[in-house]
Amino acid sequence: MNAPLTMKDYETDQEVRWCPGCGDYAILKTLHKFMPTLGLPRENSVFISGIGCSSRFPYYMNTYGFHTIHGRAPSLATGVKLANPELDVWVVTGDGDGLSIGGNHMLHVLRRNVDLQILLFNNEIYGLTKGQYSPTSKVGTRSPSTPDGSVDRPLDPCSFALGAGAQFVARSIDTEMKHLTEMLGRSHSHKGASFLEILQNCPVYNDGIFEQVKNKKTAADSRLVLQHGEPMLFGKELDKGIRLNTSLLQLEVVTLGEDGITLADILVHNESNKVLAQMLAGMHGPDFPEPVGVIFCADVSGYIEDVYAQRIKVREARPPADMNALLRSGHTWQVD
């Protein structure tokens, strides 16, 4: 048995070329630390990306890697898994790559439930092309292509994933190593497509967009850490919570002890409840805390598993493959 792998084993000799202060550094470091904890042979891991800042990721992971074309990483990754289901395949993408040019592939890879870990770095901006607004940018975002502010409404990645039929949807934050590590672990252990949105700061083109959620001073009031089976409490004193207003059928923020609110009024998180997941995925500031953690997790069989199971069934029912027999299938006749 070889010595256990360490963080160093997952680093490459390539110079990392993200801008100073980019959230991608923190995510990369967390991955470098996380991968050895899986105890898997390094040669079985594959990182696949599209185009964009986040998509440089594979060059910095000493595993197998493929930096492909814009938006298509989910399709390439599906092909890799179809060819070799034993491989541990990760897709690294961003809000532009994964939800704009590659939106269709993201939809279908989630719908099919292909056994992949999909890490979507959401910085709400196009970085590599120098700062245009993205499909997740808030209305009014000023950018080189929207000098007077963007007018189209943004898409919410986790709501999109749930709508597409994803069976695992989670959210974390670039610099929260402990939480991110936990989410990576959950993503990895989930069979099927795991969709993990990582809120990531772009210090050059969209600095501070998640400041409210990330800043230690404001985080407690602006972040809701979801835990299965636990009440949805937040705030420095854990005195605020999320309640379902049943007459309006919507979530609301309440404070324990005010207006007769008790712990019994607070919603308890249930990862397997899709309706709840959809409400949580669409819950955003400033009036609500930003939920992080596993929003939804259900256990259904994955596409690759089903493809191979069907193949085994067909093979049991048919004679072994024989090219000459195939050519002679159907009607043949002999000319003497």
Next chain:
Amino acid sequence: MSVVEEVSVAGAQARVLEGVVVRFAGDSGDGMQLTGNNFTEATAIYGNDLATFPDFPAEIRAPAGATFGVSAFQIYFGSDDVTTAGDAVDVLVAMNPAALITNLKDLVEGGLIVVDADAFTDKNMQRAGYKANPLEDGSLDAYRLLSIDISKRVLDTVKPFGLSHKFGLRCKNMWTLGLTMWLFDRSRDAAIAGLRKKFAKMPDIAEANVAAINAGHAFGETTELHAGIEMYKVPRAQVSPGLYRNITGSEALAYGLLAGGQLAELPIVFASYPITPASSLLHTLSGQKHFEVVTFQAEDEIAAVCAAIGASFAGSLGITSSSGPGISLKAEAISLACAVELPLVIVNTQRGGPSTGLPTKTEQSDLFQAIYGRHADTPLPVIASSTCSDCFEVAIEAVRLATKYRTPVIVLSDGYLANASEPWQLPDFNDYEGFPVVHATEVEGFSPANRDPDTLARVWAKPGTPGLEHRIGGIERDAVTGDISYDAENHQKMTLMRQAKIDGIARDIPLQSVDQGNTTGKLAVVGWGSTYGVIHQAVKRARQSNMDVSHVHIRYMWPMPANLGELLKGFDQVLIPEMNTGQLIDILRAEYAIDAKGVSKVSGQPFKIREIEAAIKSQMESK
């Protein structure tokens, strides 16, 4: 058709023919393709050489009786070297007025028309555009007309089986098939066995159809047909001994890809998106799960090619398939495969274009697209199949080149080849030489940029191999380390290297041969793809008239065979028939400064022999 003699067959008068063209035409819901296929099988069993051409509309179920909904199936069979589905129709089976009006122009004078008189209602005739009943107004006097109340007879025949009026009428095509089988002295056994198999779970339907075939046949046998209508006798062809089956180009291509995978000892991932006329490849392969093939119906053309590339990265052979518009969508990803140097096979079953164009009709206008249609300098091998059975060989060759040179390879087929069929003398697969792929495993000295010094093929190391972890990608790669490189000289070097690799394939393919005629002379007729059959016949006829004409048919469209330029320069003139506006002419001019003349046809229909013959004649007379 040429009448050889009059003989007696089974007690009836019969005329003996060298070859005959029969066309079945009806509503797209009338089952004309099934009728044609059954007749083809019976004809193959009889021992004629044959070729078929189905011609169906883009509409799946057009309104009954509409001219745009007419579906047709043509078969040419004879006693001598049949390589096309025939120029003109000798026997036209028309199930309704629309089928008659749209197909009559192709019928030879004196040709036989078989119609269902019951379908010539006022409504149907009006819909087809007839002002008067053509069966009665003398407008068909130039032909021999066999007008039968087929619908009524069918309903009477199937009555005992308890079928509804609607289902009963659906047996019309089988009644007509029975009559046509009588006309040409074909056996009904295979068709009857096929029906019983197809409708095994619905014995009433099966037996009603069998009864309809038998009734149609009996009608021919027992009815006193009026003068001029008799049985035909088409003697068996002299074909080389062996085991045969009928094959469409699409089936042959699918089998060839599976065969290629076996010879390369690689599993296949076939990823595709439905598009006419290419989808049948996906259908055929998805039914072969006992072979080492996984099929994937992707969400779009781009996902399909990307999944195929992903599969190749993982060590399998990725294959994708489409028609022209879909290939356009795949273009960016094909360039990625050129850049990262992974094997990939792309099948283009060409159709009439541009855009949606004529989806169910044939054309060969994607030659420029195949050779040049990508961004940047991205040469790749392009090979074209010339006949239905040739699709098998071409598919194997595509797999060989893709895996040996780690490059995308484009296979050009077309709508005609895909759907047409011909008898195929079955090869013994054990006679094919393997070309097993060896993936890298040696850690010492490994770099993802390593390449074979002879072929210049890049090393293929698949994920899961310990110690060979590496990254590839679309950013230019250093020639030595494979790391990303923006270095100017390196890019120059890599671009030239990728080109040299593809150019070098010319050393690994056969020299261009001459299919018919001398290797130098007055005129070379140069073709590629599905025009093989018609050019073959036209050149044969021209040579029989003592013209100095040769036929050169190109399979390797890029890179071209090393001797092609010299070979063509040995002829005074070069004539190129193409189902486009002259793409090969431009390529030959660019490559060899040859000034060829063209014959262009872009009507969605294959060339007729006489069209090529006329072009040969006028070319020979021009000098």
